[in-house]
Amino acid sequence: MKNRIETFRGSEHFRLNHIADSVIAAIAIPGTGSLGNAAIIDLGDTTVVVDTFSTIQAAEDLKAAAEYLTGNPVSYVINTHWHSDHTSGNQVFIPTAQIISTSTTREIMDSFSRDRLTKYKENMDQMYQAIDELEEQIQQETDEKLKREMAWENASDREFMKMLPNLVHSLPTITFDQLMTIHGSNRSIQLITFGGGHTQSDAIVYIPEDKIAVTGDLVLSKHHPVLTHANPQEWLNILEQVELLDVETIVPGHGEVCSLHELHEVKGYITNIMKIVTEAVQSNRSIDEIEVPKEYHDWYFTTYFKTNLSKVHAMITKLED
Ligand SMILES: [Zn+2]
Structure with a gap:
């Protein structure tokens, strides 16, 4: 796929990043219709797309890129979680592709x-x-x-x-609960869920042969993780499970392609937020005055710092009631 990247017409919504012969990351360009990252996986005879951006236009470019780079139509689309910046483009891939998510993710998409x-x-x-x-x-x-x-x-x-x-709300057509494997002529990929951390249910795509994981928003690179629908403790548990896989390269939900280093940074961030809020609650201090710690000053999604504090604060004080 590598040499075809140069001749692809390009997209205002994402940059293509070749990370292995079978995997190309589509890294969102800020301020466009993408918002989250996506990935294109070439299994040889089968083309898979992971996540579908925030708008129809960005997804149309993603579909065009996947077809151009692999020479095949997109057969499967995987939604790592239900958030709209990872699922809004689903309709573009229907009916040629089957859309896959965990059964819980589909339930939330079908209701909330x-x-x-x-x-x-x-x-x-x-x-x-x-x-x-x-x-x-x-x-x-x-x-x-x-x-x-x-x-x-x-x-x-x-x-x-x-x-x-x-926008036509387009639900997954195939669901799984723990593990699902898609076998192609050159590669097999595993769809794995360890439960819900960032949302009520999060899936990752693991490509063992290339030691790559496409993690959705369980890992963000140089962005504040988003805890709005999170279970922070479960999130940490899930990341520990991901660490047990043989992973060297991560396509995160937001930010540049990264490694386990960024996964460890996300763990550190969640642990920090819980510690900061717990200390504030114990000493009866308001969380309103808490500033973004220095180590996160160059991270994006700055406004989520406050909402993350509030979310964890609500969880902790509710537990104490
Ligand atoms: Zn998300």
């Missing part, structure tokens, strides 16, 4: 995320208003890094809104 999408479509005026308000906040923001990130978020939101009327 379906209802949320309906609400989005009914409240587009309000959503545009929120986007306009964010734009005003951006003008006033003095921190350059934060300002850039907010501008990316704003641009991504606008891309999402543009395609929202055309």
Whole structure:
């Protein structure tokens, strides 16, 4: 696939990163319709795509890239978890491809995320208003890094809104509960779930022969992990299971292709957040004044630091009730 990358027409939504003969990462370009990363896996006679970005347009480019690079239609699409920046492009691959997720992920997509999408479509005026308000906040923001990130978020939101009327909520057609293997003529890949950490159910794609894992948002590279729907302790347990696999290269859910080093950083981050909040609760201090620790100053998704603190705070104080 490597030499075909140079002749691919390209996409404004992602950069292609060749990491093995069988695996190419599609790394999201901030502020476009991608938001999350995706991957293209060539099993020889079978082409697999992992995650489908945040918009139809980005997914159409992903499909074009996968077909061009592998010379085959996309047979399987894997959704690592239900979040919309990993699943919104599903419709582009239907009906040629089967869409695969864990059964829990499909259940959530068939209930919570379906209802949320309906609400989005009914409240587009309000959503545009929120986007306009964010734009005003951006003008006033003095921190350059934060300002850039907010501008990316704003641009991504606008891309999402543009395609929202055309979005057809497209559910996985095949589900699994622990392990599933797809066998191709050159490669086999394993779809594995160790339960839910980042969301209620997270899957990874493991390519043993190349020592590669496509982890969805269980691992982010130089981005604040997102704990909004997380179970932090389970997340740590899951990452320990991933460490037991023979993995050298990781395609993370956001950020550049990385290694176990970044997986360890995510573990450190989750542990830190839990420690910071626990200490604040024990000494009766508010979490509002807590600043982003120095080691995360160059990480993106800065605004998630506060929401992560609140999430863990709510969990801890609820436990104590
Ligand atoms: Zn996610």
